[in-house]
Amino acid sequence: MLYAFQPGTRGLQRLGQESPMSPGSELERALWIDLYRPLDSQAAAVAALGIEVPTLADMEEIEISNRLYREENADVMTVVLPGLTPDGAQISGPVSFILTERRLVTVRHHAPRSFETFPDRADRSAAGCASAERIFLGLIEEIIARQADLLEGVGRTLDRVSAQVLSGKKISPSELQLALEEVGRQGELVGRVKLALLTLERALSFFDQTLGTNPQGKELRSIVKSQMRDIGSLTVHGDFLSSRVSLSVDATLGMINLAQNVTVRIVSVVAALFMPPTMIASIYGMNFHHMPELDNPWGYPLALGLMAASAVGTWAFFKWKDWL
Template structure:
């Protein structure tokens, strides 16, 4: 899909929503072109503007030289952002920003939430939305704010899990398994956000170097620096949440271990209670020729009494030792 935007009275307007522009308006009028899982015809339309659209394989390259570079007057920056695939799976996928003096082109194959919310709020960003560079910084501001929201949501989820696990209510194995799965999901989310922050910091550093030659560089440079500070603060928050994830995992595994120990202890106690009666029954089950008790009239009741008394005595000793 291809979405083209121009500045409007409030935020950004898609070209087909602007009454003064015909449905077949040229993409050259757009300040921001967003390509989402683009078709070949849409890639060709953008290429006609002199912009080379990278393939998904190019975007997935991990070399910095392939993710941050300048080509024919365009700055190409690829970051990794959390988002949703068409089938609803949560992933961290690459997003490329191609920035020229005339327009910003973004290429993505998954759906980060920020790309849906930014057009309506573009004019509220610190940079505004009157040029491609300002739209780029405004979109990054929206993305950074989204990462902050994700970290806060992960923190709240970890609070709930920790409160449930450490409540002392004796959760069963199924509930503890659910808690461990939830902690794992939040750990994956925090990891995706930390990766996004790392790549965003690299992209902003690269963009900051190009601002010196920009006509708006003096005005936009403080905004870029402010976003760098925000990313640094969020990175510290992400590290804190990673430690909390590890603490929650350890606490949950500890509770699972305690529950297993309690089960093993019960089994051990039951086995210990039956050991003396088993020994008595084994003695009188031996096939020796001379066993006087076999001829006693009260021999059978006596054997049963010994077995009961030995089991009760073992239970009393365990209770005295606080092993039960």
């Protein structure tokens, strides 16, 4: 899909509100062109403006030289952001920002939430939306805010899981398994957010180097520095949440081990209770010719009494030792 935006009375106004932009639409007056899973015809329409659209394979290259470079008066910056696939799965995928003097072009193959919320709030960002550079910085600000929201959500989830696991109440093994799975998902999310912050920091550092000849470079550079500080703070927060994830995993696994130990102890005690009666029954089950108790009328009740007494005695001993 191809979406084109220009500044409106409030935020950014999408050109062609009725439907996504078609390749034949007028794109010259758009300050921001957003390509989401672009068709070949849509990529060609943007290429007609003098902007080469990178392929997904190009965007997935991990070398810095392939993610941050300048080509034909256009700065190309690729970051990795968490988002949704068309079928709703959570992934981290590359997003390319192609910045020229006249417009910003973004290319993505998944759906980070920030791209949906930014147009209506573009004019409220610190940079505004009067130029391509300001739209870029405003979009980066929205993305950083989204990562902060994700980290706060992780913190709330870990609070809930920790309160459940460490409440001192009896928790079933299935509930502990669900808690462990939830903590694992939150750990994966923290990892995706930290990767996004790392790539955003690199992109902003690259953009800051291009502001030397910009007439508004001093003002834009102060915004970049503010965003870099935000990224640094969120990185520290992400490290803190990573340690909390590890603690939650250890606590949950510890509770699972305790529950398993209780089960094993019960089985061991039950087996120990039946050991003396089994030994007595085994003795009188032997086929020796001379066993005087077999000929006595009190032999059978005596054997039953001995088995019952040995089981009760074993149980009393375990109770005295506080093993039950």
